[in-house]
Amino acid sequence: MLIVNSPVVETIQVHENIYIQKILSPEIARDIRPGQFLNIRVSETTNPLLRRPFSICDVDGDNIFIMFNVMGEGTKILACKQSGSFVDILGPLGNGFNLEDDYETAVFVAGGMGSAPFPYLTRKVKDSKKIISFVGGRSKNDLITYSLMNVHTSTDDGSEGFNGNIVQLLEKNLDKLTAEKIKIFGCGPNAMLKSLKDFCLKYDFNCEISTESAMACGFGICQGCPIESAANPDRYLLVCKDGPVFNSKDVVL
Amino acid sequence: MLIVNSPVVETIQVHENIYIQKILSPEIARDIRPGQFLNIRVSETTNPLLRRPFSICDVDGDNIFIMFNVMGEGTKILACKQSGSFVDILGPLGNGFNLEDDYETAVFVAGGMGSAPFPYLTRKVKDSKKIISFVGGRSKNDLITYSLMNVHTSTDDGSEGFNGNIVQLLEKNLDKLTAEKIKIFGCGPNAMLKSLKDFCLKYDFNCEISTESAMACGFGICQGCPIESAANPDRYLLVCKDGPVFNSKDVVL
């Protein structure tokens, strides 16, 4: 874990409300793994007060990338940071995806901004595994397929791809998934992760999910990010430290 | 009084810590008079929360100018606003200098950032009156003589001009001041204004001073900016509304 003040290289608007920010941060670039995240302070003033967590989206040499949606004050300020501005980064945080398991095909399942961690994961596994990406969104404009391979899409309103949710689309493609040894990686809203978990239980897939929570610190000292543990109902796990990536069997959503 | 969101044309650093900002604001430019001020909101967030008051420094066509010292969070944010950024302006505020009196020579007495209102005042009176400017500061680097005419300087440490304070320098130049009908205009820290007031009482000069106070609203609704009235000890005057310019006889400093 480091705290570094790193210069923004560029901020690119990729969708109406979505930005990709390239940041020069050799120290973070060297250490970070797919599925980990960064906690970024966007302003020196006390408003916003807390850091904002973002998944590592990609790494290229000394540069790191984050991809984000403008939600409120914090992401608005971040989106305005142009080349030469600095961002104060705390990271790498969390545990990241486990890339060591035994499988032939990596199946990425992303809902909305849940696409964020997959470009980096793609970069890391594409040489040794097959990749299929399933990307869902409410509507056409919510589909984020940046840097993904072999993409299947679904939209709730049918404006692009399969008309329905992303887990329904998975179920429809079940034959593709049972053909070989696969591992599923999911990221998106908790409701989506819950149905993905149920789907994986039903068909006995190995599945890792990247979960979300409100956070204050991001590194385990505030206890602000509990998630129910499947193994031990008497204690919560912490999304920031025990996660954000969990085997879907290990948490209750 | 207006509230306008106006674009910054340019922000120029004129001294180590001092900036002049040119803002395109035809509505303000049209109405504002020397000695009046603006209350500027530098950020949409709640920190800083309140507007920051600045004297009108100059007006040129549709452009207005403010000159400021970076003191804290607010002026720091303002100094970073480059061409294309916007500032939210409330003004014109206060009463301004009285330019109608009968005098031949205008004597400007400025301490530190107290120079701010004089470029505009110079522009307005230079065609009809003689001008002498007395500018004081702690040290060489605090002397702000931008756009002033016929300048005499003093520094507390003697690093430039007369070695002493600005009122001592005035006293030294008394012969120049008694030669003709003059009016003194003062702006600077309250301690300086107090000794200027005493000086003017002693030699019976007509003198207007631009005073300062902490302010919340700037237009008379918060009662946050009291100044003792010479005429009525039972009520305070308000710097923002009854001032910031007062005849030096009317207030107790």
Add this chain to the structure above:
Amino acid sequence: MSNVDLSVSIGKLKLRNPIMLASGTVGYGNEISEFSDLNKLGAIVTKSLSLKPRKGNPPQRIVETPSGMLNAIGLANVGVDVFLKEKIPFLKKYDVPLVCNIAASTVEEFVECTRILDSEETIKAFEINVSCPNVKDGGLQFGNDIKAVGLVTSKVRAVTNKPLIIKLSPNVSYISEFAQVVKDEGGDAVSAINTLVGTAFNIVTKKPKIFNINGGLSGPAIKPVALAKVLEISRKVDVPIIGIGGIMNWKDVIEFMIVGASAVQIGTLNFIDPAAPERMIKELEDYCLSNGVNKISDLTASYII
């Protein structure tokens, strides 16, 4: 014309919408009328008035704090007589309900002020400020003393039939106990909250930044506290509540109504954006339209816990 009903009732007091301007943040209406059409507002509450004019505290009276400000104005005001003579004529020109806020150091003075003002028909209600933290000779003790609050309420109640609102201090253990007393003694409504007691010191001079030492903290910094106080009252006492504290936009208004406010007052925001209250009324209407809210008063205490 829209068919959203923005009107609200605070006991007997009917307002065309829930947006009131808070005492001490709107003077007597003149200045703010340059930015807002007063006739559009729910109500205006005057600066606290006392029996005699008050000079108020020497400077410095205000200091900014993170997302807030401290003030210690010291109840500077023209006094009831000058108010009636010089300020009422301006306010008479408008069709906006005028609420007179009264401050005093003794029960008798509260009663006397109310009596003098009661006959002025421009005044539509009274708000009794038992909670100003900035005067040394009274103020705070009242606000923190439940018996005194009860006594002031009953005594003032006896001299006016107009809606009687008591403005409560947040600087107490359980604000709902005070609201209960107000209700029991015949008050029509409570305003919550006045400012929190706070201070700030200059680390160079080691002196307080404001002359009065302590000041009242207002602004968005206190909003979470204000919401909790309104909710506490709403859950425990059946009395109309005017929600106050840190409101910066229409969303904050809705939030206060959800936790129990029948109307709200805008304070510190008037200093930053005096055009905001009028704009908010339009925004509230838009919100209601797009969310199927026919009567905004349905939002009051609509929390789901």
Add this chain to the structure above:
Amino acid sequence: MSNVDLSVSIGKLKLRNPIMLASGTVGYGNEISEFSDLNKLGAIVTKSLSLKPRKGNPPQRIVETPSGMLNAIGLANVGVDVFLKEKIPFLKKYDVPLVCNIAASTVEEFVECTRILDSEETIKAFEINVSCPNVKDGGLQFGNDIKAVGLVTSKVRAVTNKPLIIKLSPNVSYISEFAQVVKDEGGDAVSAINTLVGTAFNIVTKKPKIFNINGGLSGPAIKPVALAKVLEISRKVDVPIIGIGGIMNWKDVIEFMIVGASAVQIGTLNFIDPAAPERMIKELEDYCLSNGVNKISDLTASYII
């Protein structure tokens, strides 16, 4: 080597400097040791410990507010036994005074926890949390009930000779009355303040943003209130005070000391910049050097009013 004396005393407790890390904002020290050299710090205060492990509140536990945050962690902690077995070994490796913060729902439980922990020599003092606003089965009543605070103080005092600090609630009318009781019943010092009660609601769902409904407000938003509470105690009661609330930099530390604090605790800032506390110690030293302050403890209650 500089010749500034940064050491301070809080009653019997001697610290090498006034910078303590506040309960609940530093876990049990492990994580923060990656950012700060614990051995440089004045002291570390543990997360509140209870007799049995506590799961804490379901999510959502935190929400940001203007210049502040609300938390309702619900005293999630491992319990005293696991603490002694699993957390103490790590802390033993450091030479930083360890203050054990204790939370409980009954007087007996406070006493029992203290008794169990008292024999562990790594623990240099106790801080009794009578003021957590986030648990439904106790917490708040204690903090707002002056008799209960007195009783807890005297009963815990009876079972330990270590420095005994009582952490006071700010959600009361007069905090100095509580400080007086602590002193009278044998407490060595008071910590002020714990968080202010606050809430926030989601205007779409009309539900509270945090599960517990109310949370505790911390961060720079509350600094003016915390300073006023410390000053109130300092002026009325002769008891050492640990100042807490919204400290963001060394200047805030000086401000708290001027109004009466012997030492301070850093809370919310640890989440934002866990390297800040260590840095501040250096900055305090620089301040003292350039301002001719030989002993930083001379600043305590140096206010000029």
